Structures are given as C-alpha cells and as structure tokens.
Amino acid sequence: MDHPAVAAAVVVGLLALVAGLALLRRFTRPEGAQFRDELAALDEVAVLLHPNPDPDAMATGIAVASLAEQAGADARVQYPGQIRHQENRAFQTVLELDIDRIDHVSDVAAEHVILVDHNRPRGFAGADSVLPFAVIDHHPGDGTGEAFTDVRTDYGAASSIVAEYFEDLGATPVPPAKHESEVDSTYTVPSTVATGLLYGILTDTKRLTAGCSAADFGAAGFLYPGVDEDRLDRIANPEVSTEVLDLKARAIAGRDVRGPFAVSDVGRISNADAIPQAADELVLLEGVTAVVVLGERQGTIHLSGRSRDDRVHMGRTLDEAVSAFADGSAGGHARMGGGQIGLRDGEIRTDDGETVDRDAFRERLFACLSGDT
Incomplete structure (x- = not known):
C-alpha cells in the first residue's frame, strides 16, 4: 500500500476483529468447555462441599474432581462437619468415596478452591x-468464583449442572460392567460418578417430582447408561435406625395442625439429621401442605421445612421466621428449607436480648407460614 496510515489502520482493524472473535468464541462456548479450560490451566484443586454434605453435594464434588483429573489437574474432595444421615452415609460407603473432613482453613488441600452446591465457604x-x-451451585446467593461462576437457581440439583458439563464435552457414561479404558472417548463419566449424580438429582428433586426443571430430566437421561442399578438400590434403601423412627413418630404424634399447616417441636434430640426426615413424613399427611419440624441439640435449635403449597416458599418462610433472633440463619428453596438458632443460656433470644419461649416461637412459625408477619 502507498499509504502507511491506511495500512496501519487495516492491521489494527484485523487485530481487533481477531480479538473480538476470540472473546465471542470464549463466551458463547458451552459452560462445560469453559470450565474444562479453566481446570486445564491448574496443577491441583480442592473441591469443597458444604457442611454435613448430602448426596447432591457429594456427587457434584466427585464429578468435578473427575473432570479436573481428566483435564490434567490433581483434585481432592473435602468437607467440614459430619456425614450423619443414614442415607448420606450409605451414599459415601456404597460408592466408596474418597473424601476428606476438614476443620480449619489450613486443612484445605490446594490454593485453588472450587465450591460445589454452595456459593460461600462456611463451616x-x-x-x-x-x-x-x-x-x-443451584442455591440462591451472591457468592462468586474468581475465574468461573455458574449458579443456576432454576435447576433442581447441582448434579444436573455438572452432568451437563460432561455432556457439553461429548463425554461417554461408562456402563458398570466396563472400565473407562474400554470406552473410546476423550472424556468419560465413570459409573461411580454417573450413579452418584443421578442419585443427587433424585434426592434434591424428590425423585423428579418437585422443584425440578426439564434440565434435570435431561441430565438424568444422559447419565442413565452409566448407572449401576445395584449400587443405586443399596443407597436408596439403607437401614433406618430405631432413633430416626422414634423421632418421626414423635413429630407426627406431637404435631400442631392449623388448616393446611403443621408445626412439630420434638424437643431434645441426639441426631439433627433426623429432623428433615421427620419433615418429609409429616408433609405427606392428608390435608397438610406445609410443615416445619424443630428440635434442640447441643444448644442449637434445628429447623427443617417442607412445602407442597404454592403459597409457601419454604426457604423464605424459614428465613423470615429466624430473622429476628440472634445467632439465627435459614434459607432454602420453594419446596424445602432448613435453619438453626443458637441458644443463649438455653434460651431463644432476639437481637435485642428479649427471651422468646418455644410456644411463642411456634406461633411465629405459623404466622410466617400464613404470611402474616
């Protein structure tokens, strides 16, 4: 060209076009491919579950770890708290999960931390x-990751999100009778992972009957070829302890029913994980559409709620119920929620230090269920 300025402008324009196309490609690629690329740039990651993890959290954790390892990064799955619920213990035992308990930030296995099934570190x-x-994550919240954030509150389970990542990459679910090495695919979903993810979806959506989306059904269908049905049955049907059965009976016998709502205070308990199981039973009673079960363990009131009522968003209901109390926290989805209140000198106290007895707190729960607060 005879005009250097024109030539320079053409070069700059071409460079801008290339950069624009690169950015467009990056942000229009499926999330699974974007996440895989972020993992491929790392040497090691710590996959962190929320406290006292349930099957959806554990399944998502082992799935992310599997994807990280296939992308070339070492991965460790870790969690705070305890795994107490018999269904959760069965999930860990039957799938032989290699996950580590932590108590302090110094126990976290790697500098780069991936949160699954929650969006703020805690516990x-x-x-x-x-x-x-x-x-x-699939829970509401504003927690974000420095390099990658994928929070889909319209999904019933975090397991569905990660299943989609594998599907984005063209991964092949490995049948239980085969090994990954026998499958001709760059990426695979090991049978243990496929089984775990499917059960994570089933538990968080009440067997695909509540709080789920078309994506959850699609993810379940994608995973099915890799599911080990024998292991799935063993996880889904663990032995139930006498303690849990007794607490369920106490919750039903001691229920206070007002119209379509029920509240049951089961008093002192030794196993807080039995409370949501009692709520699952109570909401099935004829004429009852929303329930809250509460009990006390080691200086803390634990609450669990279930709703089949479109007028009652259980997560918001419980959040409202505990919002006035010191050391109270709660949340969840439309159909299920949980929370806790730390006792002070054995009493429930407001932020102003006022004591509230259990009968008054039960009245507040009914008011929140009715939308009268």
Missing part, C-alpha cells in the same frame, strides 16, 4: 479467608 475455622477459584 470451618478461617472459611471467610477462602477466595474461591470457581463456584457451581
């Missing part, structure tokens, strides 16, 4: 100092 000393590298 261990120093949790506030953790800056997540990535966040994958």
Whole structure:
C-alpha cells in the first residue's frame, strides 16, 4: 500500500476483529468447555462441599474432581462437619468415596478452591479467608468464583449442572460392567460418578417430582447408561435406625395442625439429621401442605421445612421466621428449607436480648407460614 496510515489502520482493524472473535468464541462456548479450560490451566484443586454434605453435594464434588483429573489437574474432595444421615452415609460407603473432613482453613488441600452446591465457604475455622477459584451451585446467593461462576437457581440439583458439563464435552457414561479404558472417548463419566449424580438429582428433586426443571430430566437421561442399578438400590434403601423412627413418630404424634399447616417441636434430640426426615413424613399427611419440624441439640435449635403449597416458599418462610433472633440463619428453596438458632443460656433470644419461649416461637412459625408477619 502507498499509504502507511491506511495500512496501519487495516492491521489494527484485523487485530481487533481477531480479538473480538476470540472473546465471542470464549463466551458463547458451552459452560462445560469453559470450565474444562479453566481446570486445564491448574496443577491441583480442592473441591469443597458444604457442611454435613448430602448426596447432591457429594456427587457434584466427585464429578468435578473427575473432570479436573481428566483435564490434567490433581483434585481432592473435602468437607467440614459430619456425614450423619443414614442415607448420606450409605451414599459415601456404597460408592466408596474418597473424601476428606476438614476443620480449619489450613486443612484445605490446594490454593485453588472450587465450591460445589454452595456459593460461600462456611463451616470451618478461617472459611471467610477462602477466595474461591470457581463456584457451581443451584442455591440462591451472591457468592462468586474468581475465574468461573455458574449458579443456576432454576435447576433442581447441582448434579444436573455438572452432568451437563460432561455432556457439553461429548463425554461417554461408562456402563458398570466396563472400565473407562474400554470406552473410546476423550472424556468419560465413570459409573461411580454417573450413579452418584443421578442419585443427587433424585434426592434434591424428590425423585423428579418437585422443584425440578426439564434440565434435570435431561441430565438424568444422559447419565442413565452409566448407572449401576445395584449400587443405586443399596443407597436408596439403607437401614433406618430405631432413633430416626422414634423421632418421626414423635413429630407426627406431637404435631400442631392449623388448616393446611403443621408445626412439630420434638424437643431434645441426639441426631439433627433426623429432623428433615421427620419433615418429609409429616408433609405427606392428608390435608397438610406445609410443615416445619424443630428440635434442640447441643444448644442449637434445628429447623427443617417442607412445602407442597404454592403459597409457601419454604426457604423464605424459614428465613423470615429466624430473622429476628440472634445467632439465627435459614434459607432454602420453594419446596424445602432448613435453619438453626443458637441458644443463649438455653434460651431463644432476639437481637435485642428479649427471651422468646418455644410456644411463642411456634406461633411465629405459623404466622410466617400464613404470611402474616
């Protein structure tokens, strides 16, 4: 060209076009491909579950770890708290999960932390100092990852999100009778992972009957070829302890029913994980559409709620119910929620220090269920 300025402008324009196309390609690619690329740039990651993890959290954790390892990064799955619920223990035992319990931020296995099934670190000393590298969740919240954030509150389970990542990458679910090495595919979904993810979807959507989307059904269908039905049955039908059965009976016998709503205070308990199981039973009673079960363990009131009533968003209901109390926290989805209130000198106290007895708190729960607060 005879005009250097024109030539320079053409070069700059071409470079801008190339950069624009690169950005467009990056942000229009499926989330699974974007997440895989972020993982491929790392040497190791810690996949962190929420406290006292349930099957959806554990399944999502082992699935993310599997994807990380296939992308070339070492991965460890970790959790704070305990795994107490018999269904959760069966899930861990039957699938032979290699996951580690932590108590302090110094126990976190890697600098780069991926949060799954929650979007803010919690449940261990120093949790506030953790800056997540990535966040994958289906719960409401504003927690984000430095490099990658995927929060889909319209999905019934975090397991469905990660199942889609594998599908985005063209991964093949491995049948239980085969090994990954026998499958001609760059990416695979090992049978243990496929079985775990399917059960995670089933538990968080009440067997695909509540709080689910078309994506959850699609993810379940994608995973099915890799599901080990024998293991799935063993997880889904664990032995139930006498303690849990007794607490369910106490919740039903001691229920206070007012119209379509029920509240049951089961008093002192030794196993807080039995409370949501009692709520699952109570909401099935004829004429009852929304329930809250509460009990006390080691200086803390634990609450669990279930709703089949379109007028009652259980997560918001419980959040409203505990919002006036010191050391109270709660949340969840439309159909299920949970929370807790720390006692002070054995009493429920408001932020102003006023004591509220259990009868008054039960009245507040009914008011919140009715929308009268």
